[in-house]
Amino acid sequence: MFKKLRTMLGIGGKSSKEIAKDRLRVALVYDKTDISPKILEEIRAEIISVISKRLVIKEENIDITLEREGSTVALVTSIPIVKVKRGAEN
Amino acid sequence: MGGIAIVITSGKGGVGKTTTTANVGIALSMKNKRVAVVDADIGLRNLDVVLGLENRVVYNLVDIVEGACGVKQALIRHKRAENLYLLPAAQARTKDAVTSEQMVTVVSELKKMFDFVLIDSPAGIEAGFRNAATGADIALVVTTPEVSAVRDADRIIGLLDSMGKKEHSLIINRIRPEMVVEGNMLDVRDVIDILSIKLIGIVPEDPEIIISTNKGEPIVMDDNSLAGKAFINIARRILGENVPWLKLEERRKKGLFGWIKDMWGK
Ligand SMILES: Nc1ncnc2c1ncn2[C@@H]1O[C@H](COP(=O)(O)OP(=O)(O)O)[C@@H](O)[C@H]1O
Ligand SMILES: [Mg+2]
DSSP, rough: OOHHHHHHHHHSSSHHHHHHHHHHHHHHHHHHHTTTTHHHHHHHHHHHHHHHHTTEEEEOOOOEEEEEEETTTEEEEEOOEEEEOOTTTT | OOOOEEEEEEESTSSSSSHHHHHHHHHHTTTTTEEEEEOTTTTSOOHHTTTTTTOOOOOOHHHHHHHHHHHHHHOOOOOOOTEEEEEEOOSSSOEEEGHHHHHHHHHHHHHOOOOOEEEOSSSSSOOOOOOOOTTTTTEEEEHHHHHHHHHHHHHHHHHHHHHTTTOOEEEEEEEHHHHHHOOOSSHHHHHHHHHEEEEEEEEEEEEEHHHHHHOOOOGSSSSOOOOHHHHHHHHHHHHOOOOOOOTOOOOOOOOHHHHHHHHOOO
């Protein structure tokens, strides 16, 4: 009864439907990333082409992965920079 | 020319595909449309029982594709809904008894004879689902407001898209308004947010459905139950009518006093 009152007043933590919704959001993104390493490869190529306009980077060392972080799925990458391209500041 | 073929599908089993096929089929027939309902769940035939036609099955879908009878011979006319015909599944066979191409042939044959052909799909994402979906122009995806069912619905929507079946809408079945009010059940908005698909029906949990299934008389046929209305509304939306959404919570309105009593009561 008190638990119900609390969820109705919107205090004291998430209701079970909010938990369900959060879990579903993440699960669906994650389910889809499971099936497409191809898309990840395309994203990788696109990121390289955008960044290469400004920076010289070590393409071979770029690794892109998906990680579950709390209630979201994150695209994680680390891009080693060799140098800034001349004129890239403008 | 010809009718429209609609597959009723889901991914997860037991969410209400067969119940929906029977009720929406009858509702369409009550609107003076000629309707064929096809049980594509080969080996686990159900639709005949839900419609109360189990004792009249002679031929079935597999008999047609094997040439044992014609399409017309296998159709069973409903006793009370005279515009409704059932094409039963085979019970003692497995799903591989019918190929995709054969299914398409049978469905297009039916489309010549009927305004609507409703195909009750088996659960799952394998051949049985694909066979049921290939011949369809439109898909109705059924889910309940639960994590596993919604997730499977998302998978099915993806598969339908990849099959080129882009015309699909969602039915959310077995909604329990009292649990939604308590914050313990995903509501319609939550499910639509997550699946981003067009909504065509919301159906409450209703014990009358079990009673009507016991009798073999789909709920749309008799009373004024809320679930029956919900299925009739789906049929009307299929026919292009703009029907307002049922207010499922309305029944619970008991004023402030009732609400407080309710709170203390639990
Ligand atoms: N809205 C509802 N309220 C109560 N019971 C329901 C409802 N919808 C379906 N059921 C029951 O749930 C069970 C599974 O339904 P069914 O239509 O056979 O699912 P499926 O064809 O997807 O496997 C049946 O016993 C049916 O009577
Ligand atoms: Mg079924």
